[in-house]
Amino acid sequence: MGADEAIGDATFDRLGAIAAFPQVISAPRREPGRPPLPDGASPPPRPAALSAAQSARTLAAAARTLAELQAAIAAFDGCALKTTATNLVFADGTPQARIMLVGEAPGADEDRLGKPFVGVSGQLLDRMLAWIGLDRSKIYITNILPWRPPGNRAPTSAEIALCLPFVERHIELVDPALLVLLGATAARTLLGTTEGIMKLRGRWLSYASPGLSRPVPVLATFHPAYLLRSPSQKRESWRDLLSIKNKIKIGI
Numbered sequence: 001m002g003a004d005e006a007i008g009d010a011t012f013d014r015l016g017a018i019a020a021f022p023q024v025i026s027a028p029r030r031e032p033g034r035p036p037l038p039d040g041a042s043p044p045p046r047p048a049a050l051s052a053a054q055s056a057r058t059l060a061a062a063a064r065t066l067a068e069l070q071a072a073i074a075a076f077d078g079c080a081l082k083t084t085a086t087n088l089v090f091a092d093g094t095p096q097a098r099i100m101l102v103g104e105a106p107g108a109d110e111d112r113l114g115k116p117f118v119g120v121s122g123q124l125l126d127r128m129l130a131w132i133g134l135d136r137s138k139i140y141i142t143n144i145l146p147w148r149p150p151g152n153r154a155p156t157s158a159e160i161a162l163c164l165p166f167v168e169r170h171i172e173l174v175d176p177a178l179l180v181l182l183g184a185t186a187a188r189t190l191l192g193t194t195e196g197i198m199k200l201r202g203r204w205l206s207y208a209s210p211g212l213s214r215p216v217p218v219l220a221t222f223h224p225a226y227l228l229r230s231p232s233q234k235r236e237s238w239r240d241l242l243s244i245k246n247k248i249k250i251g252i
C-alpha cells in the first residue's frame with residue numbers, strides 16, 4: 001500500500017508471525033459446527049459468497065436516499081482503501097443544488113476531516129466557483145472514490161471499478177441538472193472513455209444512467225490540483241467556468 005502514516009510506536013512483523021504458525025495456514029478446512037468429513041469426501045457446495053463487486057452493486061442499488069447510500073458505503077468492506085483511510089469522505093454542499101461536481105479521491109486533509117475538497121485544491125476550487133457566483137450552498141460535490149488512496153497515490157482501475165456503483169447511484173439520487181467532472185479520472189470513469197482530459201475538457205456531453213429520468217449535460221474540466229501544478233492552464237479553466245455560467249443562465 002505504501003506507508004505514509006505511523007499507526008503504532010513499534011514495528012510488528014506480520015509476515016514473520018504468519019511464518020511462525022505454518023500449521024494454521026495448512027490445516028485442513030472444516031465447516032464450523034459440522035463433523036469432520038470422511039477421508040476423500042468433498043464438502044457439499046455452499047451458496048456462492050457475493051463478490052465485492054456484486055456486493056457494491058447490490059448495496060448501491062438498494063439505497064433509496066443519500067443517507068442510506070452513505071450508510072451502505074460505510075458498511076461496505078470490499079475495498080481495501082477503507083482499511084487505510086481515517087474517514088469516509090461522502091459529499092459536501094447542497095444536495096438540492098442543480099449542479100453536481102465529481103472529483104477523483106480524497107487527499108490527506110479530506111481524509112482527516114471527512115469532507116471533499118477542503119485542502120489546497122479545494123480552496124482553489126472555491127475561488128474558481130466564486131468567479132462565477134457559486135459557492136458550496138449552490139453546488140453539491142463528491143468524488144469517484146470515497147476513501148483516500150494511501151500517500152495520495154493514483155487510484156487503481158480495480159478500485160475505481162469497485163466503487164463505481166456507489167458514485168453512479170450517488171448521481172441518480174441527487175438527480176442533478178448539470179454535472180461537472182474535475183480531472184481525468186472523473187471524466188474517463190463517468191464518460192466511459194480512455195480519452196485524455198485535454199481532449200475531453202470544455203465540451204458539453206451527455207451522461208445517462210438507468211436511474212435518471214433523462215440524460216444530464218456534463219462538462220469535464222481540469223482538476224484544481226492540476227491547475228496548481230500548471231497555472232498556465234487556468235485560461236482554459238476560465239473558459240470552462242464561463243461555459244458553466246452560461247448554461248446556468250439559460251436555464252440548463
Ligand code: URA
Pocket residue numbers: 103104105106107110115116117118119121122143225
Ligand atoms: N482531490 C479530489 O479529487 N478530491 C478531493 O476531495 C480532494 C482533492
